[in-house]
Amino acid sequence: MIVRFWGVRGATAVPTATHLRYGGNTCCVAVTGADGELIVLDAGTGFCQLSDALLAGPFGRGEGQLTVLLSQTHWDHLLGFPFAAIVHRPGNRLVVYGPGHADRHIEQIYGMMLAPEYSPFFELSNMGATHEFHEPGPTPFAVGALTITARPIPCAEGYSWGYRVSSGRAAVAYISDARYPGCRPTPEALELACGADLLIHGASTTLAEQQGEQEPCSVEEALALALAADARRLMLSHHAPERSDEAIDALLAYYRARLAEQKHCLTLDAAAEDLVLVL
Amino acid sequence: MQARIWGARGSYPVARADVMAFGGNTSAVEIRVGETTILLDAGTGLRGIGQELCGDAGRNLGRLHLFISHTHWDHITGLPFFVPLRDARTRLQIYGLRRARISLRQTLAEAMSDPLLPFNLSGVQAELRFHELEDSAEIDVDGVATVRAVRVNHPYRALGYRVESEGGTLAYVPDTGPFHTVLFGDDYVAWDGKACGLAEQRQLALMRAGLLRLVAGADWLIYDTQFTDEEYRARPHWGHSTPAQALEIAGEARARQLLLFHHDPHRTDAQVVALLEQHRPLAALYGVGIEAACEGMALTKRAAA
Numbered sequence: 001m002i003v004r005f006w007g008v009r010g011a012t013a014v015p016t017a018t019h020l021r022y023g024g025n026t027c028c029v030a031v032t033g034a035d036g037e038l039i040v041l042d043a044g045t046g047f048c049q050l051s052d053a054l055l056a057g058p059f060g061r062g063e064g065q066l067t068v069l070l071s072q073t074h075w076d077h078l079l080g081f082p083f084a085a086i087v088h089r090p091g092n093r094l095v096v097y098g099p100g101h102a103d104r105h106i107e108q109i110y111g112m113m114l115a116p117e118y119s120p121f122f123e124l125s126n127m128g129a130t131h132e133f134h135e136p137g138p139t140p141f142a143v144g145a146l147t148i149t150a151r152p153i154p155c156a157e158g159y160s161w162g163y164r165v166s167s168g169r170a171a172v173a174y175i176s177d178a179r180y181p182g183c184r185p186t187p188e189a190l191e192l193a194c195g196a197d198l199l200i201h202g203a204s205t206t207l208a209e210q211q212g213e214q215e216p217c218s219v220e221e222a223l224a225l226a227l228a229a230d231a232r233r234l235m236l237s238h239h240a241p242e243r244s245d246e247a248i249d250a251l252l253a254y255y256r257a258r259l260a261e262q263k264h265c266l267t268l269d270a271a272a273e274d275l276v277l278v279l
Numbered sequence: 280m281q282a283r284i285w286g287a288r289g290s291y292p293v294a295r296a297d298v299m300a301f302g303g304n305t306s307a308v309e310i311r312v313g314e315t316t317i318l319l320d321a322g323t324g325l326r327g328i329g330q331e332l333c334g335d336a337g338r339n340l341g342r343l344h345l346f347i348s349h350t351h352w353d354h355i356t357g358l359p360f361f362v363p364l365r366d367a368r369t370r371l372q373i374y375g376l377r378r379a380r381i382s383l384r385q386t387l388a389e390a391m392s393d394p395l396l397p398f399n400l401s402g403v404q405a406e407l408r409f410h411e412l413e414d415s416a417e418i419d420v421d422g423v424a425t426v427r428a429v430r431v432n433h434p435y436r437a438l439g440y441r442v443e444s445e446g447g448t449l450a451y452v453p454d455t456g457p458f459h460t461v462l463f464g465d466d467y468v469a470w471d472g473k474a475c476g477l478a479e480q481r482q483l484a485l486m487r488a489g490l491l492r493l494v495a496g497a498d499w500l501i502y503d504t505q506f507t508d509e510e511y512r513a514r515p516h517w518g519h520s521t522p523a524q525a526l527e528i529a530g531e532a533r534a535r536q537l538l539l540f541h542h543d544p545h546r547t548d549a550q551v552v553a554l555l556e557q558h559r560p561l562a563a564l565y566g567v568g569i570e571a572a573c574e575g576m577a578l579t580k581r582a583a584a
Contacts, residue, residue, distance in 0.1 A: 013292035015303025024294025101394030116435040
């Protein structure tokens with residue numbers, strides 16, 4: 001299984017030189033299985049960059065297929081979608097899992113984004129590629145030889161979806177936004193991260209920075225889950241737009257020192273664009 | 280009048296090392312006239328304008344005017360991250376095209392509320408006023424500037440603006456196709472390889488004439504040049520122009536300087552420079568100055584010579 005980061009920024013893209021080492025594109029991670037199965041976690045602006053790279057292969061010929069797992073439908077997880085070149089190429093097929101909202105199915109939410117007020121594409125039927133939409137459910141499903149488990153995770157605005165992608169030999173867990181009251185991870189979060197080789201977790205704030213319940217996830221919450229679930233490596237992601245490369249370096253150094261003091265063997269890193277991990 | 284470019288990228292923001300010279304933020308331009316601040320579009324570049332406005336005690340937050348060319352994502356995604364919205368001193372006038380189907384306020388509010396964002400536009404501390412504009416509207420801005428709007432040729436229609444004050448005139452046309460092949464309106468245009476019919480050609484000619492009046496004699500013309508000639512031939516139904524098409528408008532309207540704008544997200548800095556250099560001879564023939572808009576670029580009267 002190969003994991004590659006294409007967008008690690010939360011909230012809004014930050015095309016600023018001081019943020020480029022970690023990266024300024026919004027959420028997108030690609031997971032490729034041994035048989036070439038392609039799973040994409042979130043479709044922020046990083047998805048457009050991934051899409052350009054994919055054009056060199058089957059997607060460029062209209063013969064590509066991928067599965068997109070959306071953790072939520074906020075801009076930073078979804079807005080790269082309609083502009084990616086591969087979705088305008090007939091023949092490509094996208095299978096999309098994402099949450100609905102109230103009485104709206106994920107396909108309708110996506111349709112809203114394409115409305116003529118907001119996009120030059122008007123509606124899904126103008127997109128070229130074939131799209132198939134599903135809402136995540138409790139039953140694990142297979143994409144090639146990879147198994148995907150989806151679980152609801154509480155966050156500031158209700159809940160997001162967390163995912164676990166497993167090849168049998170290795171597993172990666174992805175939780176972009178979560179709030180665990182009292183830093184006590186929920187059973188669903190523990191299930192996804194349990195013994196994972198890699199846990200990618202949102203960490204836009206720190207406990208000290210959080211000012212109330214509407215704030216996004218903290219480093220402490222991500223650490224609490226990684227330690228409780230006995231994950232091998234934690235990759236902080238969904239970096240706040242305000243955090244420069246230097247600020248992320250400092251944050252990492254601080255929390256690594258704390259882990260060392262407490263003699264934990266968890267590996268702590270911060271997700272960076274173009275980082276490739278082989279699990 | 281002092282103008283500054285904060286976002287010049289088209290379609291979506293791009294954070295990549297090879298685009299940093301011209302910048303990866305989407306459309307946003309700031310114009311200061313005395314205590315008044317006029318903002319053109321609310322792309323991701325707007326976030327930086329907001330930070331600067333709130334960081335400078337000398338700026339008057341009570342005189343902010345935002346003119347939106349159209350509400351496609353790349354022209355509005357900076358709005359929820361514009362910090363003056365969270366400041367009770369802020370009085371922000373928001374202007375945009377009037378539509379039959381949905382109000383400007385609702386268009387913006389729905390774009391940034393559940394399930395697409397948890398942002399409540401009605402709950403902000405700032406005082407917001409919405410103004411819906413018809414084609415050819417003319418607005419007096421705090422008695423220090425005049426803004427005119429005309430319809431241009433883009434899917435679901437868009438506006439171009441002319442900002443005129445004592446310190447100079449800036450025309451802003453971030454998204455428009457040319458006026459000879461495809462007429463855009465409220466319906467989706469699928470490209471069948473054929474130029475539109477005579478009735479549409481006539482409408483296009485009228486639209487073009489309106490645009491020429493908007494641009495006439497402007498010190499600066501910020502204009503959609505997302506496409507190369509080759510890209511335009513492949514996608515005339517996307518509603519964007521080329522540098523040569525922009526120069527034709529600039530030359531005919533006797534604008535003094537053309538600023539290439541709405542750079543394609545794939546266009547690297549080196550490619551923007553190459554496009555610019557390639558078009559200098561044509562610009563010289565038209566007698567128009569030519570540059571490419573980049574983030575941080577300041578426009579002052581002297582630079583327009």
